[in-house]
Amino acid sequence: MSRQQGSGGARAGLVVALMLAAAVLASGVAVIHVKYLTREEFGTLQQVRAERDALDVEWGRLQIQEAALTSHTRIEDNARTQLDMIMPAGGEVRVVEVAVPEADDAL
Template identity: 40%
Template sequence: MIGNERHGLIGIIGNDLLRHGKLPLLLLIAVLVSAVLVVTTTHQTRRLTAEREQMVLEKDALDIEWRNLILEENALGDHSRVESIATEKLQMQHVDPSQENIVVQP
């Protein structure tokens, strides 16, 4: 009895696809591969965007620190400028407090 043979549905579909549906099977595989690539690319783009945002914040913090250091350098530079003017133009000298002899003039 030939009619009593039982074939699995998956086997029948697989054989039919391989025999008659090679192009649709190929297109299905291409769609699945492209979908996985789209998801992967989207994930990498979001990760890189977040990383870029973090780097921009770090750059802003470093810029602020740099400006503060320049201001501090300028402030400290003003003291040395005043000291050099006092030494050169007014002939003032720096006095060491431990070596100081106090002379009181009447």
Template identity: 40%
Template sequence: MSVSGKVLFSLLLLAVLISAIGVVYSKYLSRKHFVALQELQAEQERIGVEWGRLQLEESTLATHSVVERKARDGLKMHLPDFTEIVVIKH
């Protein structure tokens, strides 16, 4: 084998090795990103469940009976008597 043949063989071998290392590194990054994606999807699902729970809680707390009870008990509010109502005319 001539010197130029040996040089060409060495360059091709180097190119194959670099390509192989690139494939392995690419596969490593792909797996790493896939794991990160799965973690984000799990977090998205958890947040979706929490959002649904909060919407249910909000609809429960916004009912008229709950609001009225909190106004009466917590804020000491009451419906005004007829004598307490003032009509303002302009």
């Protein structure tokens, strides 16, 4: 009977060793797969960063263009040339004051 127990113990040890080997193999495959996914995502990240940088450059260019187009001198020149507007003389300017009701009067 001891021979059967010894043989059964050897089989159990072999089964455990095979299960551990399978677990190590599965773990190795999982590590390789995760490493592959990480590299793919890193490539995507680099692409998105490049797009962000290009958009930042474009945004800066648009801000400079907006500043140039909305300068007071340019607006005044356009008003004179395209709309035939002129600066009024001092006596032609009228100031209109608007009375703002106080908070107590509004209630």
